[in-house]
Amino acid sequence: MTFAEQLQADIGRIESALERSLSRETGEGYDRIFEAVKYSAMAGGKRLRPVIVLAFCRLCGGDEEKALPFACALEMIHTYSLIHDDLPCMDNDDLRRGRPTCHRAFDEATAVLAGDGLLTAAFETAAAAEGLSAQTVLQCIRILGRAAGMNGMIGGQVLDMGAEHRRIPLEELRLLQSLKTGCLLRAACELGCAASEKADAAMVAAAQIYGEKLGLAFQIRDDILDIEGDAATLGKTIGKDEKNEKSTFPSLLGLEKCRALVAELTDAAVQSLAGAADRAFLTELAYSLVGRMN
Numbered sequence: 001m002t003f004a005e006q007l008q009a010d011i012g013r014i015e016s017a018l019e020r021s022l023s024r025e026t027g028e029g030y031d032r033i034f035e036a037v038k039y040s041a042m043a044g045g046k047r048l049r050p051v052i053v054l055a056f057c058r059l060c061g062g063d064e065e066k067a068l069p070f071a072c073a074l075e076m077i078h079t080y081s082l083i084h085d086d087l088p089c090m091d092n093d094d095l096r097r098g099r100p101t102c103h104r105a106f107d108e109a110t111a112v113l114a115g116d117g118l119l120t121a122a123f124e125t126a127a128a129a130e131g132l133s134a135q136t137v138l139q140c141i142r143i144l145g146r147a148a149g150m151n152g153m154i155g156g157q158v159l160d161m162g163a164e165h166r167r168i169p170l171e172e173l174r175l176l177q178s179l180k181t182g183c184l185l186r187a188a189c190e191l192g193c194a195a196s197e198k199a200d201a202a203m204v205a206a207a208q209i210y211g212e213k214l215g216l217a218f219q220i221r222d223d224i225l226d227i228e229g230d231a232a233t234l235g236k237t238i239g240k241d242e243k244n245e246k247s248t249f250p251s252l253l254g255l256e257k258c259r260a261l262v263a264e265l266t267d268a269a270v271q272s273l274a275g276a277a278d279r280a281f282l283t284e285l286a287y288s289l290v291g292r293m294n
Contacts, residue, residue: 003284007051013064014050017072018042021125036106036114037121041079043097048218048289049188050075055282056192056207059273060199067195069129070140073122074188077148080118081157081184083111090161091240119148132197139194147187156180160246168247174216181222182215206272213269214286217262221289223248224258266290 001009022041024034050071057067086093086101088108093101103111126141146152156179163176189207193199199207226241227250241248249258269286273279 003281003288006281007285010051010054011047013054013068014047014071014075015042017068018075021072021076021121032106032110033113033117036102036110037117039105040083040096040102040114041076041118043099045097047075048285049078049184051285052185052188052211052282053192053195055285056189056199057196058192059276059278059282060193060196060203062192062196062198063131066129066131067192069125070144070191070195071188073126073144074184074191076118076122076125077144077153078184080115080122081148081153083115083118085157087111090157093240122148129195132195136194136197140191143187143190143194147183152179152183152187156183163247165245166247167251170252173247173249173252177216177219178212181219182212185215185218186211203276206275209272210269210282210286213265213272214289217265217269217286218289220249220258220262220265223250224255224262227255262290 018041019038022034022038024031053067053071053074054064057064082096083102085091086096087103094104095101099105101111102114106114122144123141126144127137129137129140148154156176159172159176160180163172168176186208189211190204193204193207223241226248240246241251249261253261266286266289270279270283273282
């Protein structure tokens with residue numbers, strides 16, 4: 001199977017599982033919340049994080065089907081973060097994945113509840129995983145909670161909000177992005193290893209490096225696209241960072257240095273898996289993100 005075929009197969013499995021997990025169970029007056037949740041969760045996107053979960057499980061020789069609940073849980077958490085990030089009290093965005101953001105398509109209160117619903121559904125989905133030991137399920141839930149919590153993504157969002165309208169040092173920006181973006185990507189790698197129940201300490205350490213390096217490369221590429229990208233291709237508003245006077249990697253380092261850094265970090269992510277026998281998919285996945293236009 002080629003890289004493209006494997007990627008599409010993985011995305012297909014993830015989207016089918018998400019659809020099942022988020023299906024409405026009752027019609028008793030609150031259908032609107034299910035509509036809002038699925039409006040955001042089933043709006044496409046790269047599905048990068050859940051794909052990485054399955055890829056690392058596969059790399060470690062595990063059963064991808066057993067990792068699927070954790071892949072879906074991670075995508076639910078990612079989607080909830082986007083819904084809340086777009087709210088007027090945060091980034092106040094009108095466009096996401098090529099269509100109106102959740103609070104624009106529905107209303108602000110429904111968007112808040114849709115995000116809350118996805119976060120809680122994520123842990124319900126993870127806890128319902130079958131065919132794995134209770135210890136493994138708890139380990140995966142712990143990985144999800146740590147990555148999404150105050151010492152992870154939420155902490156990064158707090159730093160991000162505090163970084164508006166001021167210039168911050170490079171190290172603070174690295175910390176901000178390692179928490180806001182990097183934590184979920186690193187968690188994807190860790191979840192795949194954990195769900196395989198076959199990864200040794202060396203493999204987990206390599207996976208963490210892959211996630212950290214790729215997460216930073218991904219964010220720097222995002223910063224570049226916010227300057228050079230096209231809103232129609234990206235499916236979201238561009239020029240937000242400059243408008244909000246946010247420090248970004250290009251504003252601190254310049255575009256050329258950022259392009260070189262993306263390539264350097266991607267190479268480092270790939271090199272971290274040098275000892276793994278079947279790393280071709282994760283290698284191609286990493287390099288496919290370097291020149292991405294969305």
